[in-house]
Amino acid sequence: MKALFLTLGTAATCMLISCGDMSGPGRDAWGHRPGPQGFRTVILDAGHGGHDSGAVSRSTGQKEKDLTLDLVKRIKNELGLSYKTILLRRSDHFVDLDDRVVFANRHPNAILISVHCNSGPSGMRGPETYYWRVDSHGLAARCQRAMEKVSPVESGNRGMVRRRLRLTRNPEIPCLLLECGYLSHPAEARLLQSADYRQKMASAIAEAIREQSNRGDAGTGPLPPPLYAPLSRPTDAPE
Numbered sequence: 001m002k003a004l005f006l007t008l009g010t011a012a013t014c015m016l017i018s019c020g021d022m023s024g025p026g027r028d029a030w031g032h033r034p035g036p037q038g039f040r041t042v043i044l045d046a047g048h049g050g051h052d053s054g055a056v057s058r059s060t061g062q063k064e065k066d067l068t069l070d071l072v073k074r075i076k077n078e079l080g081l082s083y084k085t086i087l088l089r090r091s092d093h094f095v096d097l098d099d100r101v102v103f104a105n106r107h108p109n110a111i112l113i114s115v116h117c118n119s120g121p122s123g124m125r126g127p128e129t130y131y132w133r134v135d136s137h138g139l140a141a142r143c144q145r146a147m148e149k150v151s152p153v154e155s156g157n158r159g160m161v162r163r164r165l166r167l168t169r170n171p172e173i174p175c176l177l178l179e180c181g182y183l184s185h186p187a188e189a190r191l192l193q194s195a196d197y198r199q200k201m202a203s204a205i206a207e208a209i210r211e212q213s214n215r216g217d218a219g220t221g222p223l224p225p226p227l228y229a230p231l232s233r234p235t236d237a238p239e
């Protein structure tokens with residue numbers, strides 16, 4: 001299921017934003033700083049779960065919630081023991097999006113990656129990466145590049161997108177939402193059905209995470225401009 005409807009907010013929400021104590025040079029609560037380097041804690045969020053199946057492939061019957069859980073476990077294995085990897089859910093149960101954010105915010109030196117599979121118009125396929133914060137741009141570029149190398153065909157998808165979602169705007173740490181492919185595309189759904197393909201995708205994402213930790217934003221292009229916007233709320237319209 002696309003996360004497009006989880007966006008936007010009202011000006012009034014600005015008044016409720018806590019700037020907190022984001023210690024360290026160049027840091028601010030909005031994430032207007034270069035991307036992280038040297039981090040060792042990675043929070044992996046398997047999208048959906050429990051009563052919320054997410055997208056369901058009409059051709060293979062696979063549910064997004066099952067694929068995302070499989071993918072985050074594979075990413076965790078690929079990262080190995082050099083990283084402390086925390087799974088936001090380890091089984092088939094639902095976790096409220098705001099609770100996922102609250103949990104992530106307990107780990108100020110971590111990054112958060114929420115893993116999803118996409119659904120959209122017929123013909124659209126390929127991976128997409130959503131980010132909002134400036135400090136998430138480099139990691140987003142690395143993850144999108146990595147997924148594109150695994151995905152055999154790109155068609156009509158949006159690539160890397162700066163979008164204010166609850167899991168890209170609201171966490172106080174660098175964060176991304178990855179869409180690993182379109183379950184609505186029959187050929188891509190068949191690919192995602194393959195454990196070998198999911199392993200390649202997970203391995204590529206893990207390598208992008210390692211590269212970000214080792215090199216920071218080096219080689220990922222100029223940082224995007226700062227943006228100021230209120231927290232994203234479930235009642236918000238897409239932006």
Ligand SMILES: [Zn+2]
Pocket residue numbers: 001002003047048054055064116117
């Ligand atoms: Zn989803």
